[in-house]
Amino acid sequence: MPRIILSIGGGHVTGIRETVSYIKVALSEAFVNTQISVVDLDQLLEEKPRSFSDKDYDFEQIYQQLSSQQDTDQWEAVLLCGAYALFNDKINQLSQLKVFLDSDGDKRLIDLIHRRNATTPEKLTVCIDEYMDHLRPEMQKFIEPTKSRADLIIPSSSGSVGSAIIVDSIVKIVQDNKGGSSQTRKLFPHLDFQAERLDIEKEKYYDLS
Template structure:
């Protein structure tokens, strides 16, 4: 007899692709449909699982994350939970992918992501940004991070995880695509989909791989 486990949604994508926005809209949508009354949502940011390190050797590599602790924490949550894991490497770990019911990759072109990054960290759209830093110094920092690390990290490690996604959002996060994702979550909780259009949106738990590969093109991109 299998032990009940949380519904796990993995949301990956590049730097400033919109992962936090997707999480926010998912939580709001689940709340709005009353799903969280019986299925609490737990959002997990992978940034909270960066290992303490004395050097920079793992700075732009997946090995800087403590996947073992992440998985342990997930399965310590109540079995009726909906767990949303967001991060650059949300789709990286094989074991985590194998237990996740929904795997999402937010795809966005490099220019768009860089602009979003600049707006977030420089134009003070982020309430946590440091107002004492000058715009010039901030811009230099962001560009250095992008050119000397993030760009290569995206190519070498993050972008390849796209192939593991059940759903790809090619234009970033949109309300319609988030609503469709929630429609895909509801049957996993034995709740009838609100819009009744989820048949080919997400891969069922028992879907044979070869059949899924044949059908991918029909529903791979939601927006």
């Protein structure tokens, strides 16, 4: 059975994990006999020293993991997520849908402060220094350029609406490839992609800002 690979990238603190969790639940409800797995690139970095560059990742190993397909009677969805999800060209060629969650620098910094619970001057200083010295230049040099490789660019502030559009797009891809179960239902009937089909091969994207 076919494997559908969805790549979701974006800046720091843009809710990538939350979006992927929503998509995983929605796809489980949309299809029967479905195997859904998540490859979280950012999770690979936890408790490891970082260079804040593409050198932090072994993309060849990730590519091999994504390209090795098991013999199964289920169709499979692999959700690849993380800030560098759209960075590698070989991995992008495997992805049927590439999504970039967009957010401006000020919002990312504010969200980072809230997430780190930087309520004291000392914690706030550490948080701002990390952003200015590492996260901001990493975003500008390595992550922001991957936006041009996306099929969908969705503001991180769009919340469930943006996630709904992603899920609806995946459902359409599965149906076009005839890889989905006949027992599917359109989760979001108010989103009609029949009139404006995703044209991934021509690298067309929709900027929903």
